[in-house]
Amino acid sequence: MYEKITPPTTGSRITFSNGEPIVPDNPIIPFIRGDGTGVDIWPAAQRVMDAAVQTAYQGKRQIDWFKVYAGDEACEVYGTYQYLPEDTLQAIKEFGVAIKGPLTTPIGGGIRSLNVALRQINDLYACVRPCRYYPGTPSPHKNPEKLDVIIYRENTEDIYLGIEWRQGSEIGDRLIKILNEDLIPATPEHGKKQIPLDAGIGIKPISKTGSQRLVRRAIKHALRLPPNKQMVTLVHKGNIMKYTEGAFRDWGYELATSEFRNECITERESWILGNKEHNPDLSTEDNARQLEPGYNALTADKKAQICQEVEAVLSQIWETHGNGQWKHKIMVNDRIADSIFQQIQTRPDEYSILATMNLNGDYLSDAAAAVVGGLGMGPGANIGDECAIFEATHGTAPKHAGLDRINPGSVILSGVMMLEYMGWQEAAELIKKGIGDAIANREVTYDLARLMEPPAQPLKCSEFADAIIKHFSD
Numbered sequence: 001m002y003e004k005i006t007p008p009t010t011g012s013r014i015t016f017s018n019g020e021p022i023v024p025d026n027p028i029i030p031f032i033r034g035d036g037t038g039v040d041i042w043p044a045a046q047r048v049m050d051a052a053v054q055t056a057y058q059g060k061r062q063i064d065w066f067k068v069y070a071g072d073e074a075c076e077v078y079g080t081y082q083y084l085p086e087d088t089l090q091a092i093k094e095f096g097v098a099i100k101g102p103l104t105t106p107i108g109g110g111i112r113s114l115n116v117a118l119r120q121i122n123d124l125y126a127c128v129r130p131c132r133y134y135p136g137t138p139s140p141h142k143n144p145e146k147l148d149v150i151i152y153r154e155n156t157e158d159i160y161l162g163i164e165w166r167q168g169s170e171i172g173d174r175l176i177k178i179l180n181e182d183l184i185p186a187t188p189e190h191g192k193k194q195i196p197l198d199a200g201i202g203i204k205p206i207s208k209t210g211s212q213r214l215v216r217r218a219i220k221h222a223l224r225l226p227p228n229k230q231m232v233t234l235v236h237k238g239n240i241m242k243y244t245e246g247a248f249r250d251w252g253y254e255l256a257t258s259e260f261r262n263e264c265i266t267e268r269e270s271w272i273l274g275n276k277e278h279n280p281d282l283s284t285e286d287n288a289r290q291l292e293p294g295y296n297a298l299t300a301d302k303k304a305q306i307c308q309e310v311e312a313v314l315s316q317i318w319e320t321h322g323n324g325q326w327k328h329k330i331m332v333n334d335r336i337a338d339s340i341f342q343q344i345q346t347r348p349d350e351y352s353i354l355a356t357m358n359l360n361g362d363y364l365s366d367a368a369a370a371v372v373g374g375l376g377m378g379p380g381a382n383i384g385d386e387c388a389i390f391e392a393t394h395g396t397a398p399k400h401a402g403l404d405r406i407n408p409g410s411v412i413l414s415g416v417m418m419l420e421y422m423g424w425q426e427a428a429e430l431i432k433k434g435i436g437d438a439i440a441n442r443e444v445t446y447d448l449a450r451l452m453e454p455p456a457q458p459l460k461c462s463e464f465a466d467a468i469i470k471h472f473s474d
């Protein structure tokens, strides 16, 4: 029973089987309008989705929208401080698939993020953010079309979990004391390090389970891509944070080479096999020398370790992956996080799926969206095994709120992801065509108009939606 909302009287629930949605022809889909520019974006996006479904299925399929509340709007309906009412959580749980506009999070104090809460409460562990280029979109880059990546961002852990203590708080100070006086001295590798007494403290948990279920989804997605895009890059800062970010990388490789052994090859394995293919008489040690830059300067133990790695790869997977067979497998590699920010700009076509931890993925998805046209073109999905919530990469952009000028493209493209997730490919294709044609025709909102050469006359948010719909059928 809901307190203040009533589900549509027509339509039915999306259910799940083995993590996949089973979608009726008239699903009930809860939506959250969103704060700030949500007032502009959501009506435009809903109109485009409804028009696409109507055009594609001529009434045989339709979405029965169910308005639910979060953020400022929820406080208006449910009362002060009721940012995320129980009704909303219940509706999302009951109907399984939802879509939302952006919600405000105050900086430095106040409520924790409602966006993050929705992901955590529903265990939506994979944040999927594709960044691909629509021809004609202005971009600060010379060849933005070369970037076609999908960010798979772990969505429930990392410092995003929000467990932290304010500087000077009683527990924060206690924690620093225990760390400085007990735990750090008891860990020889930390030497004489000490935490400053006036520090705030945040906790960064990265679990094996959380990392591997994310990488599992990323690899399954890679299996569905064309052969030249079958790659998964594990993004991490494991050189500095060895037991969190480094462990993410190691657990990712472990999963790839155990659960997907027949489908995957790691980059190092490909080098070992490639060296041997190039020179069948190559000794183990020479292979190790080619594999590891600076091999000759290593300790005997380290050299032995690398030789063992070479031998293990050749003995375990030569038959299934050698003689070039590895070229038809999913390539799993890893890149250090700071480096990947320049790689997506300098060598964008070398990447496909980027599997990241929570914070790195947050940063990287805004940066990658900028390459292909900015935050107005950055869709996203938060996916779990029994629930999915679709939302744009961007936030509430408050200075543009209520002016009918912001770009609704990201929420519309999030709608495309939702339609694809539901298997309603025909409607999704119509919207993609509509957006592509509108951009090619220079019918765009201010953000894209100002970057075009020469600058285009900007459309309003609502007019951009009209233009997309118009192009369904021309």
Ligand SMILES: NC(=O)C1=CN([C@@H]2O[C@H](COP(=O)(O)OP(=O)(O)OC[C@H]3O[C@@H](n4cnc5c(N)ncnc54)[C@H](OP(=O)(O)O)[C@@H]3O)[C@@H](O)[C@H]2O)C=CC1
Pocket (backbone or CB within 6 Å): 101, 102, 103, 104, 105, 106, 115, 374, 375, 376, 377, 391, 392, 393, 394, 395, 396, 397, 398, 399, 406, 407, 408, 409, 410, 447
């Ligand atoms: N999932 C969510 O709901 C998210 C919520 N947030 C929250 O949103 C609030 C505002 O965050 P802020 O840092 O300003 O980031 P925003 O993403 O909201 O906006 C930053 C800038 O990005 C550009 N931008 C954003 N959305 C669009 C769009 N639809 N079309 C075109 N350009 C766009 C605008 O640039 P310009 O003015 O130069 O054109 C805007 O000023 C914060 O409370 C934050 O916590 C942030 C991210 C995600």
Ligand SMILES: O=C(O)CCC(=O)C(=O)O
Pocket (backbone or CB within 6 Å): 103, 104, 105, 113, 114, 115, 116, 362, 393, 395
């Ligand atoms: O929840 C927020 O306010 C910000 C979240 C965010 O930036 C993101 O998930 O990309």
Ligand SMILES: [Mg+2]
Pocket (backbone or CB within 6 Å): 362, 363, 366, 393
């Ligand atoms: Mg973000």
